[in-house]
Every structure is written in structure tokens, then in C-alpha cells.
Amino acid sequence: MAKHIISVLVENKFGVLARVASLIAGRAFNIDSLAVGETEDPTASRMTIVFDGDEKTIEQIKKQLNRLIDVISTQDLTKEEHLDRELIMVKISVSPKTRPEVVEIAETLKAEVADVGVKTLTLLLVGDQAKIKTLLELVKPYGVKEIVRTGRIALTRDIAGGV
Numbered sequence: 001m002a003k004h005i006i007s008v009l010v011e012n013k014f015g016v017l018a019r020v021a022s023l024i025a026g027r028a029f030n031i032d033s034l035a036v037g038e039t040e041d042p043t044a045s046r047m048t049i050v051f052d053g054d055e056k057t058i059e060q061i062k063k064q065l066n067r068l069i070d071v072i073s074t075q076d077l078t079k080e081e082h083l084d085r086e087l088i089m090v091k092i093s094v095s096p097k098t099r100p101e102v103v104e105i106a107e108t109l110k111a112e113v114a115d116v117g118v119k120t121l122t123l124l125l126v127g128d129q130a131k132i133k134t135l136l137e138l139v140k141p142y143g144v145k146e147i148v149r150t151g152r153i154a155l156t157r158d159i160a161g162g163v
Contacts (some may be wrong), residue, residue: 008046009071029057048084088135089122109125
């Protein structure tokens with residue numbers, strides 16, 4: 001099964017998130033990532049949902065989502081040219097000797113040093129899955145204390161010559 005990124009435009013109302021998540025979970029799918037936010041229209045929110053599934057199952061879920069009264073539209077971004085990003089914050093153990101090494105990793109990946117503690121550095125990075133994975137691999141040897149991630153968000157790309 002492949003990872004799919006589904007974008008769901010919904011009415012910005014109480015309980016919509018729970019109904020959408022329940023519909024997917026009710027089909028025995030594990031949601032890898034779920035991000036929700038208000039759009040350019042304050043009456044609508046966009047949900048970006050990442051999960052595994054085959055084509056038949058994805059189509060079935062999209063049809064069932066479109067039947068929910070508060071769903072405006074659904075789109076499988078996996079099939080389209082799209083941009084996706086995630087934000088991650090990682091708290092890393094450091095010593096006076098390793099602190100400059102971790103700062104150098106941050107600079108190389110264009111991550112921000114979000115917080116400096118006596119024994120830790122917290123890095124913040126916005127990037128695609130490959131960049132996030134690279135950061136985690138590079139800082140793992142230093143000792144990762146905590147990780148928090150937003151989940152992926154995505155939009156279709158404006159293809160040159162289109163529109």
C-alpha cells in the first residue's frame with residue numbers, strides 16, 4: 001500500500017474533524033498525519049490527511065467523505081503535482097563540545113535554533129519528508145530528548161503554462 005495525501009475542504013463547524021477522523025478510522029485505517037486549519041475563507045477549513053491505502057480503498061473513502069454534509073470537496077493530492085511540508089521541533093542533548101556540531105547541522109539544513117538550554121538545543125525545521133528524515137538521522141547520535149511534529153500540509157502546484 002502507498003501513502004496517500006487527501007485534502008478535504010470542510011465547513012468550519014464544531015464536530016467536523018471528529019466525523020471525518022471517525023469515518024477513516026472506522027475503515028480500520030491508521031491516520032499517519034492529520035493537520036487542520038482555517039483557509040482564506042473563515043467559514044471553511046482544510047484538512048490534510050495522510051494514510052496508507054490502495055486505489056480502490058482511497059476512492060471509497062473519498063466517496064464516503066463527500067457524503068458527509070459538512071464536506072465541501074475532497075482531492076487526492078498524491079496523484080497531482082503538489083507541495084507538502086511539515087514542521088518539526090527536536091530537543092537534542094548537547095555538551096559544550098557537541099553544541100557547535102549540532103548548530104552546524106542546523107545551519108546546513110537551514111533549521112532554526114529555537115531554544116538554547118544548558119544541556120539541550122531545540123531545533124525547528126520546516127521541510128519535506130526527506131529533509132525531516134535527514135535532520136533526524138543527523139541528530140540521533142547526539143541523543144534526541146523530545147520530538148514534536150505538526151503533520152504534513154499540502155497544496156496543488158500551479159503548473160507552468162496551465163490555468
